[in-house]
Amino acid sequence: MNFLGYRRPDGKVGIRNKVLILPASVCAADTARIVANQVAEAVTFHNQSGCSQVKSDLDMTMQTMVGFAANPNIYGTVVVSLGCEGCQMDWVVEEIKKVTNKPLATFIIQECGGTVKTVELATRAAKEMVQEASMLQREEFPLSELILGTECGGSDPTSGIASNPLIGEVCDRIIDDGGTAILSEVPEFIGGEHILARRGITPEIGQKVLDHVHAFEEHLRNVGEEIRNGNPTPGNKAGGITTLEEKSLGCIHKSGHRPIVEVYDYAQPVDKKGLVIVDTPGNDPSSVAGMVASGAQVVIFSTGRGTPTGNPIAPVIKITANKRTYGKMSDNIDIDCSRLLEEPEAMKEIADETLQEVIRVANGKITKSESLGFMEIAIARVCNYV
Numbered sequence: 321m322n323f324l325g326y327r328r329p330d331g332k333v334g335i336r337n338k339v340l341i342l343p344a345s346v347c348a349a350d351t352a353r354i355v356a357n358q359v360a361e362a363v364t365f366h367n368q369s370g371c372s373q374v375k376s377d378l379d380m381t382m383q384t385m386v387g388f389a390a391n392p393n394i395y396g397t398v399v400v401s402l403g404c405e406g407c408q409m410d411w412v413v414e415e416i417k418k419v420t421n422k423p424l425a426t427f428i429i430q431e432c433g434g435t436v437k438t439v440e441l442a443t444r445a446a447k448e449m450v451q452e453a454s455m456l457q458r459e460e461f462p463l464s465e466l467i468l469g470t471e472c473g474g475s476d477p478t479s480g481i482a483s484n485p486l487i488g489e490v491c492d493r494i495i496d497d498g499g500t501a502i503l504s505e506v507p508e509f510i511g512g513e514h515i516l517a518r519r520g521i522t523p524e525i526g527q528k529v530l531d532h533v534h535a536f537e538e539h540l541r542n543v544g545e546e547i548r549n550g551n552p553t554p555g556n557k558a559g560g561i562t563t564l565e566e567k568s569l570g571c572i573h574k575s576g577h578r579p580i581v582e583v584y585d586y587a588q589p590v591d592k593k594g595l596v597i598v599d600t601p602g603n604d605p606s607s608v609a610g611m612v613a614s615g616a617q618v619v620i621f622s623t624g625r626g627t628p629t630g631n632p633i634a635p636v637i638k639i640t641a642n643k644r645t646y647g648k649m650s651d652n653i654d655i656d657c658s659r660l661l662e663e664p665e666a667m668k669e670i671a672d673e674t675l676q677e678v679i680r681v682a683n684g685k686i687t688k689s690e691s692l693g694f695m696e697i698a699i700a701r702v703c704n705y706v
Contacts, residue, residue: 321462321463321497321675321679322460322461322462322463323335323460323461323463323465323466323679323682323683324458324459324460324461324682324683324684325392325458325459325461325465325617325682326392326395326456326458326459327459327461328392328395328420328422329421329422330390330419330420330421330422332390332392332420332465332615333392333461333465333466333617334391334392334393334394334395334617335392335393335466335617335618335635335681335682335683335684336393336617336633336634336635337361337393337395337453337454337456338361338362338363338393338394338395338453338632338633339359339361339362339363339394339395339396339397339398339446339449339450339453340362340363340364340388340389340394340396340397340398340633341353341355341356341359341362341363341364341397341398341400341442341446342364342385342388342389342397342398342399342400342412343364343365343366343367343370343400343401344367344370344385344399344400344401344402344405344407344408344409344412345367345369345370345371345401345402345405345406345407346366346367346368346369346370346371347370347371347402347405347429348367348370348400348401348402348405348429349364349365349366349367349368350435351400351429351435351438351439351442352364352367352400352442353366354435354439355398355400355439355442355443355446356446358439358443358446359443359446359447359450360450361450361453361454362398362446362450363632363633363695364632364695365388365632365695365696365697366697367381367385367697367699368698368699369381369699369701370385370405370406370407371405371406371407372406373406373701374702376702377701377702378406378407380586380587380699380700380701380702381407381699382407382411382412382415383586383587383588383613384586384587384609384610384613384699384700385407385412385613386412386415386416386418386419386587386613387587387589387612387613387614387615388612388613388633389416389420389422389424390416390419390420390422390589390615391612391613391615391616391617391633391634392615392617393617393633393634394422394633395422395423395449395450395452395453395456396422396423396424396425396449396452396453397416397422397423397424397425398424398425398426398427398442398445398446398449399412399413399416399424399425399426399427400427400429400438400442401426401427401428401429402428402429402430403428403429403430403431404430409426409428412426413426419589423449423452425442425445425446425449427441427442427445458683458684462497462498463494463497463498463499464497464498464499464593465499466494466499466500466617466618466682467499467500467501467502467590467614467615467616467617467618468490468491468494468499468500468501468502468616468617468618468619468620468678469502469504469598469608469611469612469614469616469618469619469620469634470487470491470501470502470503470504470574470575470619470620470621471504471505471574471604471607471608471611471619471620471621471622471629471636472484472487472505472508472570472571472574472621472622472623473604473621473622473623473627473629474556474623474624474625474626474627475556475567475570475571475622475623475624475625476556476560476624476625476642476645477560477570477624478624478640478641478642478658478661479570479622479623479624479641480566480567480569480570480571480573481570481641481661482641482657482658482660482661482664483622483623483624483639483640483641483657483660484570484571484573484574484622485573485660485667486622486639486641486657486660486667486670486671486674487573487574487576487620487622487639487674488573488574488575488576488577489576489667489668489671489674490576490620490671490674490675490678491574491575491576491578491595492576492577492578493671493672493675494675494678495576495578495593495594495595496578498593499593500590500592500593500594500595500596501575501576501578501594501595501596502590502596502597502598502611502614502616503516503572503574503575503580503595503596503597503598504597504598504600504607504610504611505571505600505601505602505607506532506533506536506597506599506600506601507536507547507601507602508567508568508571508572508602509529509533509568509571509572510533510536510537510547510565510568511563511565511568511569512565512568512569512571512572513529513530513533513568514530515569515572516529516572516575516580516597517529517530519575519578519579519580519595520579520580521579521580521581521594525580525581525582525583526580528582528583529580529583529597532583532597532599539702556625558625574622575595576595578594578595579594579595580594580595580596580597581593581594581595581596582594582596582597583596583597583599584596584597584598584599584614585598585599586598586599586600586610586613586700587609587610587613587614588614589614589615590614590615590616598610598611598614600700601700603698603700604621604627604629605629605631605696605697605698606697606698606699606700607700608621608629608631608634608636608697609631609697609698609699609700610700611634612631612633612634616634617634617682618634618635618636618637618678618681618682619631619634619635619636619637620636620637620639620674620678621636621637621638621639622638622639622640622641623638623639623640623645623653624640624641624642624645625642625645626640626642626645626648626649626652626653627652628649628652628689628692628694629689629694629696630687630689630690630692630693630694630695630696631689631694631695631696631697632695632697635681635686635687635689635690636687636689636690636694637654637655637677637678637681637687638652638653638654638655638687638688638689639653639654639655639657639674640653640655640656640657640658641656641657641658641660641661642658643656643658646658651688651692652688652689652692653688654677654687654688655674655677657670657674
């Protein structure tokens with residue numbers, strides 16, 4: 321099974337062909353926004369970090385920004401910095417060049433002469449990149465080149481009963497074709513981590529699963545907090561989920577049935593084929609951002625209550641097994657799989673249809689979050705990692 325994508329000079333394959341206007345810090349975010357708004361096919365995000373952070377947080381921010389630039393959906397990157405922030409331009413450029421050789425341009429607001437002059441210069445550079453990108457043609461690639469991120473948010477019982485197991489079946493098919501699937505949201509493994517640990521391809525990988533969950537719990541204890549005070553959320557409870565363990569047992573269904581081959585830190589590049597875990601928070605925008613920074617070209621996202629979450633770099637396919645939610649939020653949700661609740665025997669057929677939709681999106685079909693222009697991103701913080 322194949323899809324159509326763009327081969328990058330670093331060897332990776334993208335399914336979108338965007339130019340990223342990358343703000344190195346919060347102080348450059350609005351300037352980057354102004355540039356992106358003037359250039360078709362340019363994308364950006366509101367970076368709320370990049371300065372006045374402890375080292376571990378600053379490193380996480382840097383790793384995420386570098387991952388965004390390296391994501392294969394990005395043709396090239398225009399970095400905009402203020403000039404005095406923690407994520408200094410030379411550091412940003414150095415780290416990006418370590419992982420990709422794609423086109424790169426840089427502009428420092430304090431050196432260019434302010435926002436207006438920076439916008440003019442950066443806009444010209446972005447337009448040139450977009451013109452270069454437009455010359456590329458899609459080519460056919462096997463599913464082994466695809467990294468699928470998985471997410472669940474605004475969950476209700478239909479997520480764990482139907483839509484998450486469906487995502488797991490899709491992951492199995494992609495992995496069996498040589499591709500990669502990411503399971504995220506480590507806080508939502510709690511109570512089910514022993515089940516995942518048994519699926520580690522080696523005892524060491526199984527222990528990594530346990531170590532990441534226990535490290536998260538210990539982090540919260542150290543600041544006097546308890547994860548169950550914030551999870552399940554009020555919306556989860558209103559939907560019928562009563563405990564974190566119930567939520568976790570539903571969440572991990574997204575991983576399917578294949579062995580776990582590796583566990584990665586937040587925004588760490590995924591370099592293995594098969595089922596992997598990326599250590600992300602349960603918060604949807606920061607979890608999706610972590611997987612995108614790790615290399616996911618597309619994300620499939622289940623929701624029982626409904627959510628508009630998207631991402632400017634990777635398309636997010638929204639799926640629900642709650643027919644009422646689909647009826648109320650059909651502007652936001654791409655797939656209604658509620659048929660599974662009454663016809664569980666149709667899982668294979670519906671999984672095949674869902675995989676075909678993933679491939680259609682990889683080939684260029686616009687998701688509903690893309691059509692609406694959703695681009696929310698949050699970068700996880702060590703000091704606010706919930």
